[in-house]
Amino acid sequence: MTLDETDRAILNRMQDDLPLTPHPFAAIAEELGISENALLTRLARLKDGRVITRFGPFFDAAAMGGAFCLCAMAVPAEKFETVLTKVNAHPEVAHNYERTHRLNMWFVLATETPEGIVATADAIERETGIEVLRFPKLQEFFIGFRVAA
Amino acid sequence: MIDAKDREIIAALQGGLPLVPAPYAQVAETLGMDEDALLYRLADLKSRSVIRRIAAAPNHYKLGMTANGMTVWDVKDDQIAELGTQIGALPFVTHCYERPRALPDWPYNLFAMVHGKDRKEVEKKRAEISAILGGACRAKDILYSTRILKKTGLRLKAKG
Numbered sequence: 001m002t003l004d005e006t007d008r009a010i011l012n013r014m015q016d017d018l019p020l021t022p023h024p025f026a027a028i029a030e031e032l033g034i035s036e037n038a039l040l041t042r043l044a045r046l047k048d049g050r051v052i053t054r055f056g057p058f059f060d061a062a063a064m065g066g067a068f069c070l071c072a073m074a075v076p077a078e079k080f081e082t083v084l085t086k087v088n089a090h091p092e093v094a095h096n097y098e099r100t101h102r103l104n105m106w107f108v109l110a111t112e113t114p115e116g117i118v119a120t121a122d123a124i125e126r127e128t129g130i131e132v133l134r135f136p137k138l139q140e141f142f143i144g145f146r147v148a149a
Numbered sequence: 150m151i152d153a154k155d156r157e158i159i160a161a162l163q164g165g166l167p168l169v170p171a172p173y174a175q176v177a178e179t180l181g182m183d184e185d186a187l188l189y190r191l192a193d194l195k196s197r198s199v200i201r202r203i204a205a206a207p208n209h210y211k212l213g214m215t216a217n218g219m220t221v222w223d224v225k226d227d228q229i230a231e232l233g234t235q236i237g238a239l240p241f242v243t244h245c246y247e248r249p250r251a252l253p254d255w256p257y258n259l260f261a262m263v264h265g266k267d268r269k270e271v272e273k274k275r276a277e278i279s280a281i282l283g284g285a286c287r288a289k290d291i292l293y294s295t296r297i298l299k300k301t302g303l304r305l306k307a308k309g
Contacts, residue, residue: 001211011212014205020192022171022184024203036170043168043205051211053300056165056203057191063199064151064159070248070260088299096298099219101290103255106219107299133251135260139230141237141245 001049006034010042014055066112068094070135071121072103073128080104086127092120103133151199154182158190159199166203214264216293218271220278221257223250223288229259235281236261241274256288268293 003011009032018024029039046052061068075083080098087093087107096107109120121132151159161180166172177187194200209217224232229247236259237245244262261278265271275291282289 003212011205011207015207017202017204020188020195020203022173022188024172025168025170040168040170046205047168049211050208052205053208054165054206055168057159057162057194058201058204058206059159059163060198060201063197084298093299095300097217097294098296098298099292099294101292103292105298106292106294133255135248135251137246137248138258139233139247141233141247 001045001051003051006032007042007046007051010039011046011051014043014052061110061112064112066110067114067117068137069109069117069121070137071107071109071124072133072135073105073124073130074102075105075128075130079128083128083130087124090120090124092116151194155190155194155199158187158194209264210297213266216265216268216271218263218265218268218275219292219294220261220263220275221290221292222259222261222278222282222286223256224259224282225285225287226258228285232282232285233259236278239274239278239281241265242278257290 013028013032019027021027023036025039025043026036029036032039043052043055047055073083073087083105084096087105088096090109092109092111094108094110096105098104099106109117111117111120117134117136121134124130125132157180158176161176167175169175171184173187173191174184177184180187191200209215233245233247236242239261241263242261243264244260246260247258248260250256250258259282263271263274263278265274271291271293279286279289
């Protein structure tokens, strides 16, 4: 889908925190100089077009007592789709990317307890017969995930 | 920590907020609570960083940011705090973490995610990182993403 200037302004604004008020879209629409209805219509279109993958609260599993862990596997090409199905079947796999390296499958586990990371990674190893390397964060240097539209 | 009511709220919201004029009123109704009480709970969750922000997650590919490189670096341990802070502050770095090495295969301990409209742009940004790290960096690599295999975010079970 093609994006016009208004779509881009909406995307840039919507990546920043929204106010916790009864009518958050009205407040944003006013900032952007469009009507609330126009904003909602455009947001629905951006979501349908998958330009926005998700809209809502971003939760921090660690703050809930849970954990995140980046994991990587070296999956042989001929087994890739089979392994992918097994890995993605775990609801703890929050996202998963194919990457250009011998370690070609990189996914993030998000679990409600630190033990959940070990249990899920171990289960994936058992199911696939492939080692799951674990790269938990030791230090975070930046957390603003924002891209200019 | 979160209580049973917080858990219900999180379960109701992890799929996202409805795109309607009064989204919290609609969610509150499904939870059998009133809007004010829900907003109060959400403000509390935010103050405790259980909610980091309420926002849209863009699809980089659809925005023309089709090149996504995970740059990885082997940085001397006694310099990683200082250098990691500098790399994380670069405007084009969207995530930056120190992570454990997995020797001998994986010597890298600094991960910095870089997006660009093509690989050439990503390489240019990567060179800037390389210049900052200088002699403190002993090895480096870049892993481009070639496919999103899954992207759902955290899924919490309604009953724990």
